[in-house]
Amino acid sequence: MQRNARTRDSLSGSMTPTLVLLFGGVLLGALDIAIVGPALPAIAAELSLDSRQTSAIFTIYILFSLLGAPLLASWSDRFGRRRLYIGCLVLFGLGSAVVASAASPLWLLAGRALQAFGAGGTLPVASAVIADRYPVEQRGRALGLIGAVFGFAFVLGPLIGGLLLQWSWRWLFVVNLPFVVVLVALSAAWLDDAAQVREGRSDIAGMAALAIGLAALTVGASRFELSEGGLFAIGVGGLIAFAVAGTALVLFRLAEQRAREPLVSPQLLDSGQMRIVGLLAIATGLVEASMVFLPTLAVRALDVTASRASFMLLPLIVALIAGSLLAGRVLDRIGPRPVIQAGMLCTTAGLLLFALLPLGTASFYASGLAVGLGLAALLGAPLRYVALREGGAAGRGASQGLLTICLSSGRLFGASLTGGMAASAAAVTGYRRSMLLIAVACGIALLATPWLRNETSEIMRR
Numbered sequence: 210m211q212r213n214a215r216t217r218d219s220l221s222g223s224m225t226p227t228l229v230l231l232f233g234g235v236l237l238g239a240l241d242i243a244i245v246g247p248a249l250p251a252i253a254a255e256l257s258l259d260s261r262q263t264s265a266i267f268t269i270y271i272l273f274s275l276l277g278a279p280l281l282a283s284w285s286d287r288f289g290r291r292r293l294y295i296g297c298l299v300l301f302g303l304g305s306a307v308v309a310s311a312a313s314p315l316w317l318l319a320g321r322a323l324q325a326f327g328a329g330g331t332l333p334v335a336s337a338v339i340a341d342r343y344p345v346e347q348r349g350r351a352l353g354l355i356g357a358v359f360g361f362a363f364v365l366g367p368l369i370g371g372l373l374l375q376w377s378w379r380w381l382f383v384v385n386l387p388f389v390v391v392l393v394a395l396s397a398a399w400l401d402d403a404a405q406v407r408e409g410r411s412d413i414a415g416m417a418a419l420a421i422g423l424a425a426l427t428v429g430a431s432r433f434e435l436s437e438g439g440l441f442a443i444g445v446g447g448l449i450a451f452a453v454a455g456t457a458l459v460l461f462r463l464a465e466q467r468a469r470e471p472l473v474s475p476q477l478l479d480s481g482q483m484r485i486v487g488l489l490a491i492a493t494g495l496v497e498a499s500m501v502f503l504p505t506l507a508v509r510a511l512d513v514t515a516s517r518a519s520f521m522l523l524p525l526i527v528a529l530i531a532g533s534l535l536a537g538r539v540l541d542r543i544g545p546r547p548v549i550q551a552g553m554l555c556t557t558a559g560l561l562l563f564a565l566l567p568l569g570t571a572s573f574y575a576s577g578l579a580v581g582l583g584l585a586a587l588l589g590a591p592l593r594y595v596a597l598r599e600g601g602a603a604g605r606g607a608s609q610g611l612l613t614i615c616l617s618s619g620r621l622f623g624a625s626l627t628g629g630m631a632a633s634a635a636a637v638t639g640y641r642r643s644m645l646l647i648a649v650a651c652g653i654a655l656l657a658t659p660w661l662r663n664e665t666s667e668i669m670r671r
């Protein structure tokens with residue numbers, strides 16, 4: 210049964226059917242980042258993938274989810290939330306089917322790209338639906354659950370992956386299909402098109418410029434390395450890639466100014482508050498990417514098995530889940546600025562512990578706990594809370610898309626940076642030096658937080 214667009218849901222201590230539906234789609238997309246890790250050796254062996262192609266299974270997913278986020282979120286402002294959310298789920302399902310039936314590396318990567326493009330839209334569209342459906346004083350709690358969903362996905366993903374690998378790696382993607390069917394049926398019944406449907410043309414030029422810029426940025430980041438003296442260096446190829454990225458992003462900005470229906474509103478790009486949020490989101494994405502390499506760091510530095518290294522992430526994950534729920538509740542009372550500042554402080558401290566202290570089991574757990582608590586205050590509600598405020602009622606989807614661009618840009622850059630640094634020196638040294646660089650980036654982002662407006666839900670209601 211469809212609801213009137215003006216109908217509001219309410220959080221009364223438990224998940225509403227709308228939240229279950231929205232976070233079901235977000236969870237599917239998040240799981241397909243974490244679930245594929247245990248399957249990489251089996252996929253590489255069956256399809257004869259080299260190391261570059263194996264790495265691309267991750268990179269292409271992040272890149273295309275990043276490209277899908279702003280386009281699909283912007284379309285949800287134009288064509289309505291329900292049809293776009295359903296479209297995101299259908300694209301994800303089609304991509305899962307392509308990957309599950311892949312007979313070649315190209316087929317596999319094409320399926321991952323299709324999966325990611327659909328998954329990229331689920332989170333910003335879901336966030337916009339929350340803004341449509343929930344009163345302002347409850348949005349912080351609802352958005353805070355998003356961080357918990359991602360933490361849950363990183364716990365559940367490797368476990369499901371290990372279980373399904375007993376039969377075949379293809380089952381990791383086949384299992385998505387019945388869930389997609391159920392979520393599409395429930396979306397058609399429960400969601401409405403609260404956004405005003407309007408006509409317009411797609412911003413193809415902006416999307417092309419953004420895609421080129423982000424791809425070049427990824428290549429440039431992968432060229433960072435440690436010299437023999439322990440200094441940071443980058444080759445000519447990296448400098449060229451960064452020049453291409455800079456040029457493409459300038460062209461993207463010009464395209465958005467001229468487009469009738471821009472991918473990202475120029476008003477959002479000109480907003481001082483959104484620029485601060487974008488800087489914080491890029492720093493957060495850098496941290497997320499560096500955490501992917503923690504199991505490898507534990508294996509290399511602490512001489513533990515891969516299985517035990519995965520379990521050593523549990524303090525970080527538990528802190529991320531519990532902290533996300535707490536941050537959402539506190540946010541509604543004290544506003545986003547102190548929550549974001551506390552999160553960035555914890556994150557920076559944890560990274561510095563990883564980078565500078567003698568690495569042992571105790572310091573590994575302590576560092577992971579600090580980073581988990583810090584990410585909890587950044588990934589869930591606070592940044593999305595500010596973005597929704599700046600986007601306004603007509604641009605909620607677009608504001609979430611811009612935020613997701615910044616988060617995913619940080620993830621792309623962080624993954625390429627950390628991988629390149631580790632490949633250019635002793636792996637442990639490379640990982641720790643990259644975390645030091647990312648800690649510096651977080652410190653710079655922290656310096657911008659005093660300029661964030663700290664409007665609580667009570668002020669916003671007025």
